Amino acid sequence: MSAAVPIVITGLGCLCGAGMNLAECLESMFRNERNPHPPLRFSTDHPVSYPVLELRDEFRLPLDDQETVYARTSQLALAAAFEALADAGWDEESLRGKRVGVCIGTTVGCALNCDDFYRAYKDGVDPEMGVIERFLRSNPAAVIARQLKLDGPNQTVVNACSSGTDAIGLGASWLRAGACDIVIAGGADELSRVTYAGFSSLMITDTEACKPFDIKRKGLNLGEGAGMLILESEAVRGAKKARGYMLGYGSACDAYHLTAPRPDGAGLKQAMYEAFAAAEVTPEMISFVNAHGTGTPDNDRVESRVLSEVLPDVPFVSTKGYTGHTLGAAGGIEAVFTVACLRRGELPANIGFSAADPELSGAPVIENTRIDGNIAMSESLAFGGNNAVLILGKGDA
Amino acid sequence: MSVKEKLKKVLIEDLNLEDVEPEEIEDDMALFGDGLGLDSLDAVELVVIVQKHFGVEIKDMEEGRPAFQSVNTLAQYIEQRLA
Amino acid sequence: MRMAIQGIGVSGGFGRGVEALRAALQTGTVEVQQGCVERNGGTDIFPAYRASIDGLDEFIPKRALRRIDHFSKMTLLSACLALKDAALLEGDCSRMGVVIASGYGALKTTFDFLDSYLDFGYSCSSPTHFSNSVHNAAAAHVSIQFKATAPSLTVTQFEMSVPSALLSAQQWLAEGRVDQVLFGAIDEYCEVLRYCRKQFFGLGEQGPLQPFSFDKQSAVVGEGAVFFVLTRADENAAYGCIDTVTLGNHLVCPVKLPQDDLLIIGADGHKECGRWYAQAFKGRETAAYAPLYGSFPAAVGFDLAVAALSLRDRTFYASPELSGAATSVVTLHRKLAEEKLVCLKFGPGGDYGLVRLSI
Numbered sequence: 001m002s003a004a005v006p007i008v009i010t011g012l013g014c015l016c017g018a019g020m021n022l023a024e025c026l027e028s029m030f031r032n033e034r035n036p037h038p039p040l041r042f043s044t045d046h047p048v049s050y051p052v053l054e055l056r057d058e059f060r061l062p063l064d065d066q067e068t069v070y071a072r073t074s075q076l077a078l079a080a081a082f083e084a085l086a087d088a089g090w091d092e093e094s095l096r097g098k099r100v101g102v103c104i105g106t107t108v109g110c111a112l113n114c115d116d117f118y119r120a121y122k123d124g125v126d127p128e129m130g131v132i133e134r135f136l137r138s139n140p141a142a143v144i145a146r147q148l149k150l151d152g153p154n155q156t157v158v159n160a161c162s163s164g165t166d167a168i169g170l171g172a173s174w175l176r177a178g179a180c181d182i183v184i185a186g187g188a189d190e191l192s193r194v195t196y197a198g199f200s201s202l203m204i205t206d207t208e209a210c211k212p213f214d215i216k217r218k219g220l221n222l223g224e225g226a227g228m229l230i231l232e233s234e235a236v237r238g239a240k241k242a243r244g245y246m247l248g249y250g251s252a253c254d255a256y257h258l259t260a261p262r263p264d265g266a267g268l269k270q271a272m273y274e275a276f277a278a279a280e281v282t283p284e285m286i287s288f289v290n291a292h293g294t295g296t297p298d299n300d301r302v303e304s305r306v307l308s309e310v311l312p313d314v315p316f317v318s319t320k321g322y323t324g325h326t327l328g329a330a331g332g333i334e335a336v337f338t339v340a341c342l343r344r345g346e347l348p349a350n351i352g353f354s355a356a357d358p359e360l361s362g363a364p365v366i367e368n369t370r371i372d373g374n375i376a377m378s379e380s381l382a383f384g385g386n387n388a389v390l391i392l393g394k395g396d397a
Numbered sequence: 398m399s400v401k402e403k404l405k406k407v408l409i410e411d412l413n414l415e416d417v418e419p420e421e422i423e424d425d426m427a428l429f430g431d432g433l434g435l436d437s438l439d440a441v442e443l444v445v446i447v448q449k450h451f452g453v454e455i456k457d458m459e460e461g462r463p464a465f466q467s468v469n470t471l472a473q474y475i476e477q478r479l480a
Numbered sequence: 481m482r483m484a485i486q487g488i489g490v491s492g493g494f495g496r497g498v499e500a501l502r503a504a505l506q507t508g509t510v511e512v513q514q515g516c517v518e519r520n521g522g523t524d525i526f527p528a529y530r531a532s533i534d535g536l537d538e539f540i541p542k543r544a545l546r547r548i549d550h551f552s553k554m555t556l557l558s559a560c561l562a563l564k565d566a567a568l569l570e571g572d573c574s575r576m577g578v579v580i581a582s583g584y585g586a587l588k589t590t591f592d593f594l595d596s597y598l599d600f601g602y603s604c605s606s607p608t609h610f611s612n613s614v615h616n617a618a619a620a621h622v623s624i625q626f627k628a629t630a631p632s633l634t635v636t637q638f639e640m641s642v643p644s645a646l647l648s649a650q651q652w653l654a655e656g657r658v659d660q661v662l663f664g665a666i667d668e669y670c671e672v673l674r675y676c677r678k679q680f681f682g683l684g685e686q687g688p689l690q691p692f693s694f695d696k697q698s699a700v701v702g703e704g705a706v707f708f709v710l711t712r713a714d715e716n717a718a719y720g721c722i723d724t725v726t727l728g729n730h731l732v733c734p735v736k737l738p739q740d741d742l743l744i745i746g747a748d749g750h751k752e753c754g755r756w757y758a759q760a761f762k763g764r765e766t767a768a769y770a771p772l773y774g775s776f777p778a779a780v781g782f783d784l785a786v787a788a789l790s791l792r793d794r795t796f797y798a799s800p801e802l803s804g805a806a807t808s809v810v811t812l813h814r815k816l817a818e819e820k821l822v823c824l825k826f827g828p829g830g831d832y833g834l835v836r837l838s839i
Contacts, residue, residue, distance in 0.1 A: 046602035047454070110615055110636040111590060112672075118594050121675060124520045129679050139637045146829055151732040154831070155644045156637040158585070158615035166633065173651045197597050198610035203441050203458055218457075253578070253632040255623040258547075259611050260437050267629060274657070383611065384620030386632055413546035438547070441607040445596075449604045 006279075006393060007172045007231050009244040011088025013080040013186075014336040016225025016329070017053025018322040021083055026340055029322045029348040030368055036209045036221050036324065042193040050205040052191055053223035053324030063147070071138035072224075073109035076329070077188035080226035081144050084184065088230040089240065092148050098236065101153040101180040103171035104141040105163025105187035106328035110156060113194035140188050152180045157328075160383035161292075162251070163187055164227065164331025165390055169249025172231055181236040186228035186332030195327065196222060202259065210295035210325075211352035212318035213304060213364045220294040223324020227332030229339070241397030244339035246390065247375065248279025254385030261298055261381055265306035268379070271387040272310055275377070279391035283311050286391075287373020288347055290338045292381045293318020293364070294325050295352065299381055301360060308361030311377075315365050321351035331380045335390055338378040342394040347371055400451070400472040407450045408468075412439055424469045432467075440465060447471070453478045481654040483661075483710045484717035485788045487566025489558040492704030492773040492782060493529025497561060501782075502789055504772045506813070508800035512687065512700065512774075517671050524678070527687045528669060529702035529774030533557050539569075540625065547608055548621055551586035551668045554705040555618040556625060559662060562707035563626070566718065568660070573626040577658035578619050580634045581645035581665045583777020585615040588670040618666065630658045639746070639753070639825055641665070642780035643833025646725045653712050665781025666705040677701055684749070689775065691747035691768035693804035694754030702774015706781040708788070720791030722784075723820070723836045731830040735760055737822065741836065742796055742810075744768070744783050746825035748775035756826035767810045771801040780825045780833065787821045787837045794839075796821075 012022055017035065019025035028034075036051035061078055070078070085091065112135060120127035137143070141156040153174050157167045164187025171185030199205050199222060206218040231246055252270035254262035261268075276283065289311060291303055295318070307316055319337050326333055341347050350364035374394040381387050398406075405419040412435070426432040429440070443465060444455045453475050455461040464474035490497065493512065494504035504510050515528030533553040536545065539560040545553065563569045568576075593609035611617060616634040623632050631652060635645035642665045649661040677685050677699075684697030691698075713721045728735065737743065737760060747757045748770035773782045790796055794816045799809050820838040 044597075044602040048456070107614065110585065111613070112584065112587060113590070113594075115594050115598065118591060118672065119598055121672060122595075122598060126675075126679070129676065132676050136638070142637055142640070142827075142829070142831065145729065145831070149729075149732050151728045153644070153647055153727045154637070154640065155635055155648065158634045158636045159632070160614050160616050170633070170648055170651070173655065174647075177651060177654065179647075194594070197602050197605040198593065198607070198613075200602070201441060201445065201596075201605035201607040201610055203444065203607075251631040253620075253623040253629055255627050255629045257436070257624070258438060258617060258620050259607075270629065382616070383614050384616040384632070385623065386616065386620075415546065416543055434543075438608060438611060445604050445606055449600055454603065 005176055007175050007246040008237050008242045009229050009246055009339060009395065010232050010237060010240050010242065011084040011230030012243055012336045012339060013083030013087060014227040014333050015055065015076065015079055016323045016326055016333055017055060017223045020057055020059060022336060022340060029319065032349050032351055034209065034322050034351055039191060039196060041191060044193060044197060046200060048207055050200060050207060051209060051221050053221055054191055055224060069134065069137055070143055071134055072190035073106055073188050074138040074140050074143040076190060076226040077104055077140040077144060078147060080186060080228040081184050084228040084230045095148060098182055099152045099180040100150040101171060101174045101183040102141045102144045102150060103155045103157065103167040103183060103185045105157040105167035105331055106140050106189055107158060107160055107163065108189050108192045108195060109140040110158050113192050115194060144184055159386045161327050162331060162380035162382035162386040162388040163328035165378065165380040165388035166251060168229060168246065168331065168335050168390055169251065169388065172246045172249060175231055175233050181233050183231040184228060185231060186226065187329040188226035189224060189327045189329040191222055191224040204296040206295060209352060210321055212293035212295040212320055212350060213300050213360060214353045215355045215357040217295045217297060217300060219296050220325040223326040225323060225326045225329050225333055227329060227336040229335060242395035243397060244342060244395040245393035247393045248275045248391040250274025250278060251388040256385050259383055261302045262385065263302060265302045267385060268306045268381060268387040269310060271389045275389040275391050281375055281391055285375050286311055286314050286377050287371050288376045289314055289316035290334045290378040291316045291318045292379055293320055295320060303381065304360040304362050315347060315369055315371065317347050317350045317365050331388065334378045335392060338376050338392050342376050345371055400475055401468055404468055404472055407446055411446050412442060422468060425467045428465055428467060447475065451475050481650060482713035483650055483653055483722040484713040484715055485708050485719040486711055487562045487709035487718060488785050488788060489561025489565055490706040490785055491531045491554060491558050493702055494772050496532060496535065498565065498789065501785060505786060505797040508798060510772050515674060517674055526685055527700045529700065530669060531704040549586055549589040549612045551589060551666065552618040552621045554668065555664060555666050556621060558705035558707040559622050559664060562709050566709035568709060573628040575630055575659040576628045577630045577652050577661045578622050578628050578632045579645050579649045579661050579663045580619045581641035581778060582636055583638045583641050583667050585636055586613055586617065587668055587673055589613045591670060591672055622662065638777045639827040640727065640831055640833050641777055643725055643727055643825060643835055646835060647727065649710055650725055661710040662707060663710050664705060664707040665778035667703055667776040667778040669701055669703040674701065688801065689749045689771045690801055690803040691749060691770045692809060694758040695751060697749065697751040699749035699775035702776045702779060704773055706785050719788040720837050720839050723838055726834040729831045730756055735832050735834065737764065741820045741822040744787055744821060744823045746780050746783050748779060750775065752828040753826045756830055760824065763808050765808050765810055767797065767799040769800060783823045784835060787823055790816060790821060791837060791839050
C-alpha cells in the first residue's frame, strides 16, 4: 500500500434530519436537538411504529421543475452537491471543460423498491411504467453528471452502509491517479418503506430514539439525506482555501457473515491501519473519531472494542442520534461533519447516550467537547462485512 | 400434526435445510450453534416463521432467546401463547 | 495501469465455462431458450437467454448455499470457475479484492422480499430476503466463500456498471491495495423484468437480436455472470491485458476511438442506444456478440470475456448476426496480429464506457 497525497476539500454540502443544509445541521447538533418521529411519508400495517429522522422541510432544487423526474434519493444527492459546489465556488458554467468525476454511495437509490407498482402487478393490474422510467433515470452518480453536463469518471457505489465512505475514498483516488481535476463525492439515500420493513425484520431498530453506545441501546433509527464533498487537484484549486483535506482511505471485508459484524473487529482494524498508512499518520495523531455508532447492540460492541484497542482515550461520537442511520448517505454526511467539527474545534455530544455499558470498553463524548487536533477519522461498518475508514484533515477556512 | 411436528417441517422448509429430515431434528437439540447450526440471521427469520405459521408474535430478541433453545422450548412457548 | 487477465469464469445463455463461450463464438449460434410467464390466466411465451447454476455444488456444499439466492449462486459459480481457471481455487485469497458490477442487482430477491410483506403483512417481512436483496450481498457471499478479506466493492449503474467498476479494480491494483481482483459482472432475469420490457418494447422483445440494426428494437432479455481474475500486468497474462478504462459522455465530449483498433460494441438491440453506436463506429472493423448472450446491462462483462478470448486465441471472431450490418463489420473469423481491441458500451443518454485491451 503506497502512501497517498493529501487531497484538498474545497466544498461541503449536507442535508438530513438534523437540518436542511450544513449550517442548520451543525446548529441543531450543537444545541443537542433531535426530532425522531414515526414516518410521515409512508405508512405500513406493522404493529409497532419505529421512529425515523426525516427531512424537516420540503426542499426545492434550483431546476426547472425537473426534480419530479428524479427519485428522491437523487434529488437529495443533487441538493447536497449543489450546496457543496457553491461552497467551493463552482457552478455549471465554471465547471465546463473541466474533467469532473462523480462518485456517490447509495442503497435505496439503486434498488427497484417499487412496492406499489409490484402490488398492482401481483393483483393482475398492468401498472403504468412511470415509476420504472423514473428509476431508470435516477442513478445518483449519473444524475449529477447529467444534470451538470459533466464528462469524466462516474460511479455509484452500493456497499450498503459504508457506501458513502467508500465513495469518498474511491473518488479521491481518481484525483491522485490524474483521472480528473475535480470530484464530487459522497452519499445519498431516501427513507423508504422497503428499508423500513427490512430493518424492522432484522430486529435492529429501536422503538424509541436511538441510543448509540448506551447500555440500553436497542437498535437504530433510520434516517435520510445526503452529504457531499468537493475534492480538487492542486492545479485546479489555485489559491482557493481548503475546507479540509482527505488524507487517507482504507477498507476491508470481514468475510464472516452476511449481516453480523465480525466479533473481533479484525476487518475494521485492517481498514483503519490501511487508512493510517495511506495518510502517513499514527494513531496518536487522531484527535477524534466520528464513529459508525448505529445504536445496534452488535455494531456498537465491535466498534467500541476496536476503538479502545487502536485509539484508546481518543474521543469519539456517533452523530446518528441526530441524523438517524442514513445508510448509503451516512459516510458522506459523517465525513462532512468530521471536516466541519475539525474546523470548529468542537464535537457535539453523543445524543442518546446516558449510561455506559460495562460490556463496552469505552464511552462516547457526553457533552459538546472542545478538540484541538488537526486530524480525525470517520468510519463505517456495513452489511456484508464491509469496513471503511477515512482520515480527514483540518483546512484553513 | 403436533406443534413440534409442524415446527420441524416449517423449519426445514423456510430455512431451506434441504439436507435435514424432520426425524433428524431431536426435540431437545440446540437450534443454534453446534446443534442444528442456525445463526443470528436464522433467529430473526424464525421470528417471522413463528408469526406466519402459528400467529404468535415475538416482539424482540430478549423475548425470543429463551424460547429459541430447542424445538421443545419453542413449541412450549407457542403452546403457552396460543392457550 | 495495465491489468492482466489470468482467469475467466462465465455462465450465460450459451452454457457454462470459457470453452462454451468459445464454441458459441466459433459457430456463431446459440439456441435461445423459451421464457414463460403465467399471469392473469394467460401464458406469455418469449425468447430468453437464461444461465444455469448446475455444477455449483461441485465447488460449494449444499448446506452453505441454503440461504443464497439465484443471483448470488450465478455469482458464486462464475467466481469459482474463474478462480479455477486461474489456478487460485485453493489459494490464499487474503490479498484479493472483490469487485462486482450489476445493472440491477438481485432483482428476483428484491421482489421476493416485497412478496413477504405484501402477502403476509409487514410483521412477516423476511430478513433473509431483505439481506440478500441488498446490492452487495453477492460480493459478501464471494468474500465469505474465499476468505477474501481485502477491499470489496459493488457498483450499480445500469449499462455503465462494468466499465465504472473496472476503473476501481484498476486503481486498487495500481495503488497496491490488492494483489488480485476477482472482478464480476452479473444480472438476472425475473418475471417483473419481462413485464417491464414487454411494456417498453412490445414485439421488439421477440427477437432475433440484431445488434447492427441500430434503428430497430430487437433486444432479447438475457442473464448471466462472468468473472475475471485480474492482476497487475507485470505478471504474464493468461489471456491478455486491459490497457485503459475510460468513462465519459458522448454528448458533452464526443468519444475518441483509436483509429486502428478493432471494435467490439455492446450494441444489444436497444434502439435508444443504437444511434450512439451508429455515430461512433463509422467504418471501423467492428463486431457485436450480444446475439450469443442476450441483452442485460452487465453483458458488457461478456464483451470483455470475448475480447480476452480473442486475444488468447489470436482470433477476431465473426459477428454472429449481420442484419443491417455495414461493410466494415467482421463477417469471418480472422487472425489477430498486433491489433488492440476496444469494447465500447453506450447508455441511452450518451454516457459511454471504453475498455481497451491488447496482448
